[in-house]
Amino acid sequence: MSLPTFVSREIESGGRPLYSRKEKSLGLLCSNFLTLYNRDDVDAIGLDDAASKLGVERRRIYDVVNILESIGIVTRRGKNRYTWKGYGEIPRTLEELREEGLRENFSNLGPGNSSRFVDDNESGESINVKSDDNSFASMKADNKREKSLLLLTQNFIKLFLCSDVDIITLESAAIALLGDSNNSTAMRTKIRRLYDIANVFSSMNLIEKIHHPESRKPAFRWLGWEGKHYSESATALDLNETKKRVFGYDITNYSLKRNKVGSSSDWISDQKENMRMHSKHDISESNHDVHKLKQHSKQNSKGFVFGPFTPANIKGDSENNNVRRLMDWENLASSYKPQYRNQALSDLFGHYVEAWKSWYAEVAGKEQIQQGS
DNA sequence: CGATCCCGCCACTAA
DNA sequence: TTAGTGGCGGGATCG
Known part of the structure; x- marks a missing residue:
């Protein structure tokens, strides 16, 4: 109210x-x-x-x-x-993300991809063999981590680094990163986050906002950190x-x-x-x-x-x-x-x-x- | 009007 | 329980 x-x-x-x-x-x-x-x-x-x-x-x-x-x-x-x-950490991190993304087959952007982020991680020891409620808790935590801004950001970057295209629409990114779910609401939320991310990366000139050459639709182009x-x-x-x-x-x-x-x-x-x-x-x-x-x-x-x-x-x-x-x-x-x-x-x-x-x-x-x- | 995306409520969590 | 985090999406702004 x-x-x-x-x-x-x-x-x-x-x-x-x-x-x-x-x-x-x-x-x-x-x-x-x-x-x-x-x-x-x-x-x-x-x-x-x-x-x-x-x-x-x-x-x-x-x-x-x-x-x-x-x-x-x-x-x-x-x-x-x-x-x-x-x-100084940027080049290193980007490289890691690229390899990681390649390893996870992050180059699929088109529809019908069913991209599956395996969500690797350092602490890969989840001993939650079973234990009913216990596993439920870890599952929830895991789910939350998957939606974290940090992970979303890294996945967004992987999209650029592991693909031949360097111009991506937030919508396409959202679709790819969403894995599946055609949920309209989830989509909208995901795009909102991507806008946030795009904003800070734009300010750092890691990416640049442009209008797709033909599509006319607004999109982002990867600039990288090279020079x-x-x-x-x-x-x-x-x-x-x-x-x-x-x-x-x-x-x-x-x-x-x-x-x-x-x-x-x-x-x-x-x-x-x-x-x-x-x-x-x-x-x-x-x-x-x-x-x-x-x-x-x-x-x-x-x-x-x-x-x-x-x-x-x-x-x-x-x-x-x-x-x-x-x-x-x-x-x-x-x-x-x-x-x-x-x-x-x-x-x-x-x-x-x-x-x-x-x-x-x-x-x-x-x-x-x-x-x- | 569609593209952007700031604001801050409030569910979780860690201490 | 309190304090720290940080999803999430309503709706104000921008173009």
């Missing part, structure tokens, strides 16, 4: 809707999470700490962490605690910035729920809207894949990852000794005229800049408050 849920379409004095789903996307949260912890002096990650630092509910941290764990970036150390492993260089240990050149004005607020924006009004925290309300970059005159957004050899994302010294909208500015030559370092994003955003494919991307970029400045201010502001406990 309850939850009136009458669309309280609050409009901030000015015409700007005071709630944007894009600002709270898992992908953005993931980027912030990675940027926050991709440092050499980071080892343990406290979930509470992460939640408060990133300004989100704990529930969301679970989502991000579970997905990141599937790639090996972090590992569960124990209750409320994870260990940062770093991007992506990261700086395992944050170089010194960051955090030395000072000419950047410090914003008082931090990324903590618990308020602004979907409907609820929430305290009018002036999050993005300021006037940095002057960085309206129009979507350039169509850049020959030709019919089929213009995405040929685009160089998605580069990362700055701190490991911050750009979305699929890498400003053509830094893409110059691929991963040279990325000595670029911290260019002034504010200027870039307001003066540089990037060739974004569309308004959405430019908007997203704006949000990234915003988010980046936010946590940057926080981090720079109060040193690295290494979480203890």
Whole structure:
């Protein structure tokens, strides 16, 4: 009961809707999470700490962490605690997943597949010979594990790694990963999860959202982690910035729920809207894949990852000794005229800049408050 | 209107 | 039992 849920379409004095789903996307949260912890002096990650630092509910941290764990970036150390492993684990983990997937015949995507994930596992000793109720319990636990975000994520990846196709529709992925069951509800739920996963992977540029060449349907293309260089240990050149004005607020924006009004925290309300970059005159957004050899994302010294909208500015030559370092994003955003494919991307970029400045201010502001406990 | 996907209730579990 | 986890899907947003 309850939850009136009458669309309280609050409009901030000015015409700007005071709630944007894009600002709270898992992908953005993931980027912030990675940027926050991709440092050499980071080892343990406290979930509470992460939640408060990133300004989100704990529930969301679970989502991000579970997905990141599937790639090996972090590992569960124990209750409320994870260990940062770093991007270096990605290639290794992907390779393992590929082999594992091949071993499990994960290359079947088409209909009538009846893909069966054997669900291997390390602790392959289930001695539950019988014991009625006992086996029931383990069965339930097993069933739950099979539905876990972590496993779903890994299976999703296997789909790409073990198949000749590199463009997959979430629907097809759901069908393949669902094994069978034509249940419409299960399908819808599965796709919801895949969207979540796709979001964070997109933010990491492991995959890219596109429109199927012919089908026109939205799909995702595997990009992989190959050329992506990261700086395992944050170089010194960051955090030395000072000419950047410090914003008082931090990324903590618990308020602004979907409907609820929430305290009018002036999050993005300021006037940095002057960085309206129009979507350039169509850049020959030709019919089929213009995405040929685009160089998605580069990362700055701190490991911050750009979305699929890498400003053509830094893409110059691929991963040279990325000595670029911290260019002034504010200027870039307001003066540089990037060739974004569309308004959405430019908007997203704006949000990234915003988010980046936010946590940057926080981090720079109060040193690295290494979480203890 | 269909594609997205955030939010947070609440069933499980671990301590 | 309490605290930590994390399925799940309603329904708000986006395009």
